[in-house]
Amino acid sequence: xxxxxxxxxxxxxxxxxxxxxxxxxxxxxxxxxxxxxxxxxxxxxxxxxxxxxxxxxxxxxxxxxxxxxxxxxxxxxxxxxxxxxxxxxxxxxxxxxxxxxxxxxxxxxxxxxxxxxxxxxxxxxxxxxxxxxxxxxxxxxxxxxxxxxxxxxxxxxxxxxxxxxxxxxxxxxxxxxxxxxxxxxxxxxxxxxxxxxxxxxxxxxxxxxxxxxxxxxxxxxxxxxxxxxxxxxxxxxxxxxxxxxxxxxxxxxxxxxxxxxxxxxxxxxxxxxxxxx
Amino acid sequence: xxxxxxxxxxxxxxxxxxxxxxxxxxxxxxxxxxxxxxxxxxxxxxxxxxxxxxxxxxxxxxxxxxxxxxxxxxxxxxxxxxxxxxxxxxxxxxxxxxxxxxxxxxxxxxxxxxxxxxxxxxxxxxxxxxxxxxxxxxxxxxxxxxxxxxxxxxxxxxxxxxxxxxxxxxxxxxxxxxxxxxxxxxxxxxxxxxxxxxxxxxxxxxxxxxxxxxxxxxxxxxxxxxxxxxxxxxxxxxxxxxxxxxxxxxxxxxxxxxxxxxxxxxxxxxxxxxxxxxxxxxxxxxxxxxxxxxxxxxxxxxxxxxxxxxxxxxxxxxxxxxxxxxxxxxxxxxxxxxxxxxxxxxxxxxxxxxxxxxxx
Numbered sequence: 001x002x003x004x005x006x007x008x009x010x011x012x013x014x015x016x017x018x019x020x021x022x023x024x025x026x027x028x029x030x031x032x033x034x035x036x037x038x039x040x041x042x043x044x045x046x047x048x049x050x051x052x053x054x055x056x057x058x059x060x061x062x063x064x065x066x067x068x069x070x071x072x073x074x075x076x077x078x079x080x081x082x083x084x085x086x087x088x089x090x091x092x093x094x095x096x097x098x099x100x101x102x103x104x105x106x107x108x109x110x111x112x113x114x115x116x117x118x119x120x121x122x123x124x125x126x127x128x129x130x131x132x133x134x135x136x137x138x139x140x141x142x143x144x145x146x147x148x149x150x151x152x153x154x155x156x157x158x159x160x161x162x163x164x165x166x167x168x169x170x171x172x173x174x175x176x177x178x179x180x181x182x183x184x185x186x187x188x189x190x191x192x193x194x195x196x197x198x199x200x201x202x203x204x205x206x207x208x209x210x211x212x213x214x215x216x217x218x219x220x221x222x223x224x225x226x227x228x229x230x231x232x233x234x235x236x237x238x239x240x241x242x243x244x245x246x247x248x249x250x251x252x253x254x255x256x257x258x259x260x261x262x263x264x265x266x267x268x269x270x271x272x273x274x275x276x277x
Numbered sequence: 278x279x280x281x282x283x284x285x286x287x288x289x290x291x292x293x294x295x296x297x298x299x300x301x302x303x304x305x306x307x308x309x310x311x312x313x314x315x316x317x318x319x320x321x322x323x324x325x326x327x328x329x330x331x332x333x334x335x336x337x338x339x340x341x342x343x344x345x346x347x348x349x350x351x352x353x354x355x356x357x358x359x360x361x362x363x364x365x366x367x368x369x370x371x372x373x374x375x376x377x378x379x380x381x382x383x384x385x386x387x388x389x390x391x392x393x394x395x396x397x398x399x400x401x402x403x404x405x406x407x408x409x410x411x412x413x414x415x416x417x418x419x420x421x422x423x424x425x426x427x428x429x430x431x432x433x434x435x436x437x438x439x440x441x442x443x444x445x446x447x448x449x450x451x452x453x454x455x456x457x458x459x460x461x462x463x464x465x466x467x468x469x470x471x472x473x474x475x476x477x478x479x480x481x482x483x484x485x486x487x488x489x490x491x492x493x494x495x496x497x498x499x500x501x502x503x504x505x506x507x508x509x510x511x512x513x514x515x516x517x518x519x520x521x522x523x524x525x526x527x528x529x530x531x532x533x534x535x536x537x538x539x540x541x542x543x544x545x546x547x548x549x550x551x552x553x554x555x556x557x558x559x560x561x562x563x564x565x566x567x568x569x570x571x572x573x574x575x576x577x578x579x580x581x582x583x584x585x586x587x588x589x590x591x592x593x594x595x596x597x598x599x600x601x602x603x604x605x606x607x608x609x610x611x612x613x614x615x616x617x618x619x620x621x622x623x624x625x626x627x628x629x630x631x632x633x634x635x636x637x
Contacts (some may be wrong), residue, residue, distance in 0.1 A: 009448045012441055016455040022457060022470045022513065024480055029473075041473075042282075042484040092297035101290040107298075114301065116626035117309055120574050120595045121619035124612050125311035125601050126304065131326060148300040178289035207463035209577050210595075213604065229465040229581055232472065239478070248469045256459045263454065266461070268519050271525045 024048055030057055030249045034240035041241070057246035066219060067247050070227035075254075077142045077212075077223055078205035084147040085201045086194055093156025094182050098168070114150040119211065127214050137218045145211060152197050153223050155272055159193035160186065187199070192265075200269035206255050224251040309619075316340070316612035323606050339613035340596065343379070343413050348406025356398035366391025386628060412589060412597065413614070422504060422594045423511075423575055428568040430512040431519050432561070438516070439523035440549055451518070460517030471510035472582050492619075497583050499615070500590045507578045507591055519564050526560030528588030559632070566629040570622055594618055 003176075029037060031050035034057070036043060044051040061067045095101075126145050127136075135141045145248060163186070171181050212226045222230065228251050231244055259266050284292065316339055324331040353360060355569075366387055374384040402408060442453050483493030496506040505521050530553065538548050554561075576595040576613035579585055585592035589622070594614065602611030 005444065005446065005593065008444075009446075009452070012438075012452050015438075016452050019456055019459065019513070023462075023475055025474070026466075026470050037479075040480070040609070041479040046481055046488075047485050088297045088300055090294040095290045095293045099286055099290040101287040104290075110306075111301075112630075114305055116623045117305060117619065118570075118574055118622045120576070120598070121615045121622065122305065122308040122312055124598070124608055124615055125308035125315055127320075127602075128315065128325075128608065129308060129311065144300070145304045147303045148297070150301070153297060177283055178286065179284075179293070182293065203461060205460075209464050209597075214599075225463045225465050228463075228469060229577075232465065232469045232581065241473070244469065245473075248466045252462050252466050255463070256458065259458065259461045260381070260454075267457075267521050270460075270521050 018232060021048070026245050026248050030242055030245035031055070032242055034242045038240040054242075057242040058250075059242070060243055061246050061250065065243075066222070067224070067250060069220070070222045070224040071250060073142075074140075074206055074224040074251075076139055078202050080098055080139065080143045081146050081205040082130060082201045085149055085152050086198055088147055089149070089152030089156045089197060090187065090190060090194065092181070094160050094186055096153065097157045097160035097236060098165075099178070111150040111153055114148075115154075119145075123210060123214055126211075130215060136215050137221045139221070141215045142212055142221070142223065146208070147203075152201070155197055156190065156193060163189055196261070196265045196269045196272065199258065199265050202258065203245045203255055203266070212228050312612050312615055312619075315608055316616050318609050320609040320612075321606050322602065322608050325608070334438060335609070339609045340616075342409045343610055344410075344617070345615050346402050346406060346408035346410075348403040349400055349408075350403035350406070351399045351604075352401070353395075355401045359398045360395050363391045363394030363396075366394060382631060402593060410610075412592065415589065416592045416594055416597045419504070419589075419591060420573060420575065423508065423591075423593060424506070424569055424572045426508045427511045427515075427572045427575075428565060431516055431568055432564055434512065435516050435519035435564070436523050436557075436561070439520050439527060440553055442520075443524060443527045454565070456520060457517035459514055462514065464514075465581060467510060467514045468578055468581035471506070472514070475506050475582075498587050500587050503583050503587060503591045507575075507582060510582065511572065511575070511578055515568075519568065522564050523560060525558070526557050530556045562632050563629070566625055568630060570625050570629065573622065573625075574618075 020029075025046075025048055028048050028050040030055055031048070032043065033052060033054045041047045065140070096104065096111075120149065125179050130141050130145075167185060167189075168181055171185055176185075206223075207225055209225055209229065212223050213229070216222055216226060219227070219230070228244075228247050231247065256268055301606075317334060317336060319333045319335045319339070327495070369495065370379070370384045370388040370391060373379040373387075374381070438456060442449050442456075461511050473479060474481050475483075477493040477495045480493070480496075482496070483609055494502055496502045534556070535548060538544075538552055541599065543551055574595055575593050576599065579591040579593050580596050580599070583591045585596055595618070598611050598614045598618065601607050601614065
């Protein structure tokens with residue numbers, strides 16, 4: 001490392017630290033006793049160092065309260081949505097990339113138009129629809145409306161288009177059916193794109209707020225994102241600041257860990273999703 | 278093998294498309310048209326839930342009740358600042374196009390936006406008139422204010438950071454991760470953190486100001502600062518994706534240009550100004566449009582941090598739709614606003630699509 005880049009790193013460390021402070025503060029508060037926090041939030045170095053230290057907030061979260069249950073709901077919804085989106089997007093993406101059939105262009109154009117409809121513009125009709133079906137307060141109500149994502153189809157379509165045709169054509173000459181080619185030849189090749197799409201969907205599902213807020217009115221069906229919103233408005237009175245912060249940390253752990261492990265895919269997903277979606 | 282019945286290509290295609298088409302039609306296309314249909318009815322959430330026939334077709338009256346008023350007139354000097362800005366924009370679009378400094382598309386886009394800026398703020402209630410819905414246009418205004426601060430805030434800081442971090446060393450990649458990590462948090466975690474950060478009694482910001490002898494600001498309950506607080510939290514939250522897009526754009530600029538520029542003594546800030554920026558215009562417009570679409574739909578931050586207050590200062594469009602629909606049970610009016618939202622989002626999506634295509 002030469003001198004100038006040494007200074008650059010040093011100079012950037014300060015804003016980076018400031019950027020990290022809010023998150024650090026949340027983590028630090030979650031390890032401090034509620035009685036202390038009720039008095040002051042800046043015990044040691046503005047509260048950024050968790051002294052006095054306690055595990056009680058986390059212990060309390062798991063012994064009573066609904067946080068573990070909400071966490072589980074989030075896992076179910078996020079995993080369910082991810083699998084659903086993968087299934088729907090890979091099949092449709094493959095068909096649009098490789099097969100010829102009547103009305104193909106119409107469907108592509110329809111997908112493009114679908115990209116323009118924001119969820120905020122359809123959440124009211126979706127609500128009345130699901131109410132008619134009597135579907136609210138269930139896992140499928142939280143999962144299904146998010147499965148029809150044209151962006152996933154486009155992502156997979158672009159990936160399949162980039163795969164050389166030879167492999168498939170050899171298989172076709174041997175008389176292998178389309179479904180088998182898709183399942184045994186194309187899907188294994190598509191793993192990197194599927195990873196990207198899966199992570200994008202999981203992050204989205206975990207952090208989704210508006211639709212769960214509208215659809216899940218019973219606390220048993222809250223996701224962790226929604227549950228956290230329901231306890232934060234009265235954090236000071238009932239729950240204790242330390243415990244609410246501990247919930248926040250628990251709610252963020254899966255996505256942060258996922259991000260740290262699969263950083264490359266997340267960045268790729270954001271780039272593709274961002275510039276195309 | 279030959280005896281086994283086999284699907285033709287068309288059959289196989291439709292079979293594999295079926296899951297997507299079914300979910301797409303059921304959960305996106307149908308709700309979209311149903312939304313328009315609801316917006317044409319006087320539709321009370323609770324009444325219709327008990328009796329499906331309790332809705333009444335009212336045509337465009339919901340739109341009128343939301344957006345229009347009694348004795349609405351138009352004049353050029355109603356909102357002089359905005360309208361003057363619009364006129365300047367109109368002039369610029371013609372001038373820059375003549376000078377060939379703008380592509381035809383950008384010139385048309387600028388002209389349309391400017392014309393709207395002249396036209397829309399000109400409406401106001403005349404003598405003895407009033408808006409039917411006093412809160413709607415101020416809410417749209419708040420949303421635009423939020424966009425007007427959040428988008429440049431995110432774009433400029435992300436651009437500077439990306440330019441500084443565009444080096445393939447271990448330290449730089451760690452720094453990039455640190456700046457990005459807040460992006461993966463959920464809106465409720467972000468608002469949880471910032472609500473307490475901004476708290477005048479317990480907040481970190483207040484604690485630090487007090488240590489240095491200042492008086493803490495009531496960020497979230499002060500009409501002057503509430504929107505600023507939400508913008509700060511939003512910039513902190515959503516800087517990452519813009520930074521990533523800029524980094525991707527920077528990768529496409531050839532290193533040779535910079536090396537050649539060093540010979541002309543263009544380094545650092547000058548290189549950024551004369552090489553990086555001109556080569557990044559397309560990425561910048563993609564990021565800006567993307568951010569406009571994203572932030573126009575802002576909901577969670579004001580909903581959780583300020584509940585739209587104080588005194589409606591942070592009430593935004595999606596939150597108003599949510600409240601009209603689910604607190605006031607007025608689904609018809611809420612849907613009319615949702616259609617309005619869609620029209621704005623849709624036009625930006627079209628711009629985004631065209632800009633995205635321009636390079637190809």
